[in-house]
Amino acid sequence: MGASSTEKQNHKAHRTSQSGASAKKEKSSKKKQGTSGDGKQHNPKAFAFSSSVKAKRLQSRAAEKEQRRLHVPTIDHSIGEPPPYVVVVQGPPMVGKSLLIKCLVKHFTRQNLLEVRGPITVVSGKQRRVQFVECPNDINGMIDAAKFADLALLLIDGSRGFQLETFEFLNILQVHGFPKVMGVLTHLDKFKDVKKLRKTKQQLKNRFGIEIKEGVKLFYLSGLDHGKYLKREVLNLARFISVMKHHPLSWRAAHPYVLVDRFEDVTPPERAHSNKKCDRNIILYGYLRVAI
Numbered sequence: 001m002g003a004s005s006t007e008k009q010n011h012k013a014h015r016t017s018q019s020g021a022s023a024k025k026e027k028s029s030k031k032k033q034g035t036s037g038d039g040k041q042h043n044p045k046a047f048a049f050s051s052s053v054k055a056k057r058l059q060s061r062a063a064e065k066e067q068r069r070l071h072v073p074t075i076d077h078s079i080g081e082p083p084p085y086v087v088v089v090q091g092p093p094m095v096g097k098s099l100l101i102k103c104l105v106k107h108f109t110r111q112n113l114l115e116v117r118g119p120i121t122v123v124s125g126k127q128r129r130v131q132f133v134e135c136p137n138d139i140n141g142m143i144d145a146a147k148f149a150d151l152a153l154l155l156i157d158g159s160r161g162f163q164l165e166t167f168e169f170l171n172i173l174q175v176h177g178f179p180k181v182m183g184v185l186t187h188l189d190k191f192k193d194v195k196k197l198r199k200t201k202q203q204l205k206n207r208f209g210i211e212i213k214e215g216v217k218l219f220y221l222s223g224l225d226h227g228k229y230l231k232r233e234v235l236n237l238a239r240f241i242s243v244m245k246h247h248p249l250s251w252r253a254a255h256p257y258v259l260v261d262r263f264e265d266v267t268p269p270e271r272a273h274s275n276k277k278c279d280r281n282i283i284l285y286g287y288l289r290v291a292i
């Protein structure tokens with residue numbers, strides 16, 4: 001008896017149950033911890049996809065969500081006629097801003113415009129009017145234009161490439177919610193070599209992708225015909241402008257504003273004549289935009 005008690009007892013190894021309630025419980029707790037039976041993690045890369053099918057499904061769901069967001073019907077709060085769609089034409093000096101506005105006005109109205117002085121509103125469709133505004137080449141003018149532009153046409157002299165004014169305007173647009181932007185290349189007739197022209201076009205297109213974003217629409221005005229841009233090219237641009245979808249920027253949609261197109265001094269002349277410093281009566285004309 002005494003000898004047997006001193007002998008080392010040989011215990012059986014513990015056998016984990018393979019079936020039954022306790023086995024199920026153990027399995028589920030292991031699953032929760034994310035470890036398999038051999039102690040390895042199922043997904044060692046945190047936040048990475050373990051299944052390509054799942055990843056694809058998630059991706060398509062995210063894309064669907066984004067599309068749904070983009071197609072949310074915008075509620076039109078405007079009363080009566082909608083205000084015109086403001087197209088700001090911007091670019092360095094002598095790039096062809098005035099000429100482009102003149103050609104677009106000629107396309108829409110069949111009228112020759114001698115000089116561009118202030119905003120010009122034209123009817124571009126049954127439900128739409130477009131207002132062309134030439135952006136001044138000073139910082140204050142650019143800031144103003146960035147505040148009210150629905151679409152900005154960035155004119156670039158093809159023979160010179162991107163210039164300081166364009167970069168300045170892009171920076172200003174960035175802090176104003178970034179309205180829609182399209183690029184227009186002018187002075188392309190200065191290239192005599194076709195190969196060089198093609199290369200420059202491609203380079204500028206790539207640059208647009210880098211500076212603004214991939215897929216920005218770019219138009220080419222390849223030269224002048226009787227001192228005007230080619231009709232076919234102006235028509236292309238005009239069509240694009242007149243069918244473009246208009247989504248007001250979120251900040252503007254929440255802050256109604258009036259863009260004054262013109263003002264009139266209606267002070268009685270005798271009062272103004274007797275006292276040059278008298279209080280004046282001014283009437284401001286413009287559209288209330290995104291009224292709520």
Ligand SMILES: Nc1nc2c(ncn2[C@@H]2O[C@H](COP(=O)(O)OP(=O)(O)OP(=O)(O)O)[C@@H](O)[C@H]2O)c(=O)[nH]1
Binds near residue numbers: 098099187224227
């Ligand atoms: N060869 C050529 N000349 C052009 C082209 N585009 C514009 N021009 C000429 O460039 C000159 C300047 O054109 P504008 O329309 O006055 O340019 P702008 O940008 O309004 O100039 P500023 O108002 O001074 O800033 C005009 O003589 C145009 O005929 C082009 O594509 N090719």
